Amino acid sequence: MNFLIQIAVMIVAAYVSAxxxxxxxxxxAALTDWDFPTPDEGTRRAIIFGDCxxxxxxxxxxxxxxxxxxxxxxxxxK
Numbered sequence: 001m002n003f004l005i006q007i008a009v010m011i012v013a014a015y016v017s018a019x020x021x022x023x024x025x026x027x028x029a030a031l032t033d034w035d036f037p038t039p040d041e042g043t044r045r046a047i048i049f050g051d052c053x054x055x056x057x058x059x060x061x062x063x064x065x066x067x068x069x070x071x072x073x074x075x076x077x078k
Contacts, residue, residue: 036058037057037058039058043058045058
């Protein structure tokens with residue numbers, strides 16, 4: 001009978017610890033999180049205009065990456 005009390009206390013303790021535990025906040029995405037294939041020094045670079053499938057594509061540059069949150073206005077002019 002004593003083991004039933006211990007199991008009940010263990011279950012209550014698990015529920016209390018789960019209820020009091022705050023979930024971890026996710027880290028914001030950073031440019032280092034992405035793994036773009038980048039060219040090595042001396043690799044030839046092709047410039048393609050329009051739509052085209054290339055077997056060995058590389059990312060030569062990533063621009064306009066925002067690191068701060070955008071501030072939105074409350075609405076239109078009044």
